[in-house]
Amino acid sequence: MVKINEYLESGILESYVLGSASKAEIEELLALKSSHPQVEEALAILEADLERIAEHMAIAPPPNTWAKIEANMNELVKTPPKMEYLIGDEPVERSRPNSRSGRSEQFIEVEGESGHMRIRKIWRWVFAAVFVLGKIFLAFAIYYYLENKHTQEEIQQLKLEMRSMRK
Numbered sequence: 001m002v003k004i005n006e007y008l009e010s011g012i013l014e015s016y017v018l019g020s021a022s023k024a025e026i027e028e029l030l031a032l033k034s035s036h037p038q039v040e041e042a043l044a045i046l047e048a049d050l051e052r053i054a055e056h057m058a059i060a061p062p063p064n065t066w067a068k069i070e071a072n073m074n075e076l077v078k079t080p081p082k083m084e085y086l087i088g089d090e091p092v093e094r095s096r097p098n099s100r101s102g103r104s105e106q107f108i109e110v111e112g113e114s115g116h117m118r119i120r121k122i123w124r125w126v127f128a129a130v131f132v133l134g135k136i137f138l139a140f141a142i143y144y145y146l147e148n149k150h151t152q153e154e155i156q157q158l159k160l161e162m163r164s165m166r167k
Helices: 002-009 012-018 023-035 037-057 065-078 121-166
Strands: 083-085 091-093
Touching: 002 037, 012 023, 012 037, 023 037
Parallel strands: none
Antiparallel strands: 083 091
16 A cells, blocks of 8 residues: 555656656556556546646637638548659559558648749839840940040040140
């Protein structure tokens, strides 16, 4: 009896209820639970206490949450499975993650219809206008560069003429 009371006060029951017990502790607890009704009773009391605490501290979800979940589930049911074609000619259904079978995919595949970016029509015109304006500014820059170069050459010639006149 003393051993059972010490075991009940050791904290193993609490760690089991909270899900932090090791595998060996779980096996030991289940063995003692089947042979000692005090362990089973203490475990039931702890589980009931934890449930009351969870109910007391629970936060109610927004009222429309269940409707959104139900709509998403209905949409998933209505959507036919996507077929993939492998090397052979036979289509294969892509498996969805299934929690019952324990399988789950680690990544979600995202495939687009094409490798090109889609942009709104207004942005196409904006990009075209920027491109055209860039070409126009480039042409003006080249023109004024050549004009500046020509003017600098004329200034150099005039300076040479003035020096030759002074001498």
